[in-house]
Amino acid sequence: MVLNSNDMVHLALLSFFKGLIVLGIMLFHAAYTVYAERKIIGRIQSRLGPREVGPYGLLQPLADLVKLLTKEDILPKEADRFLFKLAPLLLLVTTIVNLSVIPFYPDFIIADVHVGILVILAFAGLGVYGVILGGYASGSKYSLLGGLRSAAQMLSYEIPLTVSLAGVILAAESFRLGDIVEAQANSLFGMNLFPQVIGFLVFLICAFAETNRAPFDLPEAESELVAGYMTEYSGFRMGLFFLGEYISMYVMALLISLCYLGGWSLPPWMLSLLPILKEIPPVLILLVKVYFFIFLFIWVRATFPRYRFDQLMRLSWKVLIPLSFLNLLIVMFFKLLT
Amino acid sequence: MNPENYVPTEYLPLFIMLVLATLFAIGGLLLGAFIRPRFYYPEKLEPYECGNEPSGLPWQKIAIRYIPIAILFVVFDVEIAFLYLLGVSFSSISPLALGGAIFFIFLIILGFFYDLKKGYLEWTRF
Amino acid sequence: MSVVRILFFYFAFVILLSAFMGLRQRSPVKALLWILLLFVHIGGLYLLLNAEVLAFLQIIIYAGAILVLYLIMLLILDVREEERSMLYLKNWQSRIWAGLLVSFFFILGSLTFVNKHRGEHTLDKLKEVGPSKILGRLLFEDFTFPLIILAFLLLVPLLGIGLLFVKRRQDGSA
Amino acid sequence: MRLSPRHILLVDLLKGLSITLKTLFKKPVTVEYPRKRVQLYASFRGRHALVRDPVTGDARCVACLKCSQVCPSRCISIKFEDDPEKGVRKLISYVIEALRCIYCGYCEEVCPVGAIVLTEWFEYSQSTREAFLFDKERLLQNWDAFVKTFEGKVYTNKFWNLRGVPESLKPVFKREGIDVKLRGEAS
Structure with a gap:
């Protein structure tokens, strides 16, 4: 423009x-x-x-x-002062920026860019620095190991997450989240969930791992790593890390709702079955979906025990990545048929 | 439209959001700086080690197992870039180009399964 | 001066500055952070060139993957501070080589410099079809063969990971 | 790797989720303590006390040392001297370190005269260690404080009745309890 x-x-x-x-x-x-x-x-x-x-x-x-x-703000003796202060900012800011390309409503989006999903991936990739630097700068063994482990976890789970998102992009042929929602509303089932159940499950599991939530909350594995990369942080700096975690939960819940459940739109078969559903404001539909996923995050945390680190890695590399490629091939096959 | 004075204005809000988030975080920290107490003594600033005296610095040699993961991540990230582009232009390219793209994906998956079979991705290998 | 010019000079200045600072920095991790700034600003430069997809792919791949690989490498290899004696620009031979290399790229750049916008993919067409779709079509239609070569290139690290382990097994250390 | 339909369809995970979902709608077991209280079980082992003898107004202790011998954490220390005239032992000091006590109840079980009891009184937190060094006077005061809140007339303790000991062999107080109401008349 x-x-x-x-x-x-x-x-x-x-x-x-x-x-x-x-x-x-x-x-x-x-x-x-x-x-x-x-x-x-x-x-x-x-x-x-x-x-x-x-x-x-x-x-x-x-x-x-x-x-x-x-609360008192403690800078550990061995800490690299600048990096120690930078790390939580980096994590929080990169998480918040993701919100600007997510449409909350057909017309309400802060930055209506062509490459919405790429922006989210780019900033998610930058968020890894917050974790590694937080671990490195603290000058504590638990922090360093925790930071490395969380980084390895985030890297391992970003691959299946992005590959399963590729299926969604393939279905809509656009990077813009608004287009993806529209493409779903016009599709046969009204949401991406049905042709792409595998992709949905893979994305869901990866969303838990990407946000460092239970059962993949390895950085918070108190029994082995104290609090991981957050060990030395106190007061508001730790609060920033926490805020980042919760906002990224919302980013993930929004992404799942928009990419797999049709966002603010309801599937056409549901509308023809119950015409009264047309009266519901779109933002409410999105909210219900998002709240459901937030509830799921909490529910799962209260239910499942934590994974061991080698199990975590095995799950990602041996199960989720092949499954996400399988999902992609299925979507391609369907796309070629039509 | 003239490329000479093209400004990607769609990205201005993105930048503004970046500034807002930074301001929020720094503002919170500054606000806290005025009201939080400061009672420091050497023991408090020591790195946490379950109550023991810290033994040595943390920067020691750490398991090399993290490196294959990072390398694989780079490879897959590059592949994902092409996957996404393929996804966007899937129905508008010729069958030959599609074949090339699928061969590209297939080759990477083949390499991945080779690593998987050889057990290079086993965390408990060593 | 137009906004584009100002933005261009800002990005160019930060790119040069962060490259310089990254070279000067003694702590490798901080040098890496300067390079991160550099990569992000290169992304900004792409954005100005109306290459949105490329801009974010630049950040995803270079900043989000390759630099993270370096960072993990640094943490694992325990290099907190660069050794003074390792500065390879100390002797005059290497300085000359470095100077020649820089001037080679400079000459190459000035030879291929085009001071006008041309080609079939104009801004209007870009807006009409969408930048990502055009890039995808161009990549897969016109550059199919380089793509396949790239696939083989990417296969090399996948097959080469085994080397990391073979060496360690000979040591007998875990 | 195990691969069964049960595994692929995530049956076990869904089962776990359903269990927690069911608990979500159950009534919580929490009792909000300062506002509500739980009914203590009979002979709950709480703060230590020396029973005040209704007749003499003093402790019933005869300095037999059985309690300090049986105490696993050795938190009871007793000093006594022999009174040559009456031929009995006289208690000089009786100190319990409450912080070391593990509330096993052996002392009240073994006491032949029912002098030491663990009262049903649990709100006695303090901020200093010295406050938990109960000497004889404190222990007697503990008893008085406990008796004030005690509703019955006769105090009996479940742990006085050892299993396997016939009723006829027990001391009188273990059968009939200690008359707490007499305290006011005696002191």
Whole structure:
């Protein structure tokens, strides 16, 4: 686009406010996901979860924030001061930027670019630096090993994740997430889930591993690595790592909903069965899907034991990568038929 | 449209989001800097080692097993780039080009299965 | 000066600066971070050239994969600080070679420099079809043979991984 | 690698998920402590106390040392002297280090006169170590504090009744309990 400077300022201001809204909503969601997680896991373990701060403990996220802000900020003796400070910023910022290419609504997207999925992959790739540098800069054995392990984990699971996404791209022939949703709405089943069950499962499992969530929460394997690359971090810096984890949970949930479940659209057969569903606002449909996946993240964390590291690697290289290529071949086959 | 003064304005919001996120993170850190306590003593700044005295520096030789994974990741990343491009232009290229692309993917998968069979990806090999 | 010019000079300046700083830096990990900055800015330069796909593939592959490989290598090999004696630009022969290499690329660049935009893939066509689709079509239609050569090139590291292990087995160490 | 349909369809994983989903809707077992309390079981072993004798107003202890001998963590230390006139032992000091106690209840089991008991009193956290060094006076006070909250008239302890010992061979207090109401008249 060729724009004059006036338009440019207009665009900048508009996207600035859009960004503020998205960031605000996302931070609110991240904070209350922590609360929901504690509450749900509490109930699954026959406990009550947080209850003391505010009615039903609803002010707990605020209390957590105050605690994180007022906690002492410790720079370990052996730490590389600059890198130590840089690492959490790198991880959080690269995660937040992913939100800008995700459409939340047919017309609401911060940066409507051609290569949405590539942007997400690029910034996810940069996020690995936050993990490795956090581990390296702390000057602690647990941190270094934890950082290396998480990096190896993220690299191993990024391959099946991206290959299964290739199936989605093949189905829509576009990198733009909006196009992918539209292509699904026009397809036979109304969502990518049905021709690509394998891809969906592979993506789901990889999403757990990419966000370092249980059962793949190796960096938080207290019994062997203390807290992995986060061991030496305290206070708000650790809070940034945590926030990054929860926002990346939302990015992954949004990606799954958009790429496999048809995003804000409902499948045509469902609409013809129940015409009343047309009245639901699209953003609500997306939200329900996203919340379901967030619930799944929490539910799985409360259910499954942690993987051992060699099992984790075996799962990725021996099962998920061949499966993701199989999924791709199936999609290609279908595409050639039609 | 003139390429001389083409500006990729779609990417401006991306940049703005980047700045916003950085501002948020740094702002939070700065806000905390005003209210958080500072009581440092040498023991507190020591790296964590389960309560023992730290023994040596962490930067020692670590298992080489991480390297094959990184190498494979590079190879697959390059392949994924082509896979994605193939995905985007799948229905608009000629059968010959499609055959070439599928041969490309097939060759990499073959190499991958060779490694798998030889056991180079076994974590517990050594 | 137009916005494009300003952006171009910004990217060019940061690329040169980060390359220089990366060479000067004594800690290899920090040098690597400067190179990361360099790669990201090269991506920005591609973006200005209207090569969106290339820009992000540049970041994904160079910054997200190759540099990570180097970083992991650095952490494993325990190189915290570069040895002073290893500076290969100390003696005059290597300086001359380096200078010749730089001037070769400079001459090559100035010889192939084209001061106008041409070709069939104009900006309007790019906007119409989408940059990714055009790139894909071009790649697979016109460059099928180089692609297959690339596949064989990529096969080499896959087959070569075994060498890492063969050497270790001879040591008998784990 | 094991490969069965059960494995491929992730049956086991889904089973686990269904179990946790069911628990999600069950009633939590948590009792919110400061507001609600659990009903303590009879003879819950809590804070140590020396029973105040209703007649003399002093401890019932006869310094037989059985409790300190039987104590696995050796947290009871007793000093005594012989009183030549009456021919009995006289207790000088009786100290329990409560932080070392493992609440096994052997001491109250073995005590022939029912002098030491572990009362059903569990809220006695302190912030110093010295506060857990219970001497005789503190132990007697512990008993008084416990009796104030005790609702029944006669205190009996489940651990006084050793299995296998016939009822007729037990001391009187173990059969009939200690009359706690007499305390006010005696002291």
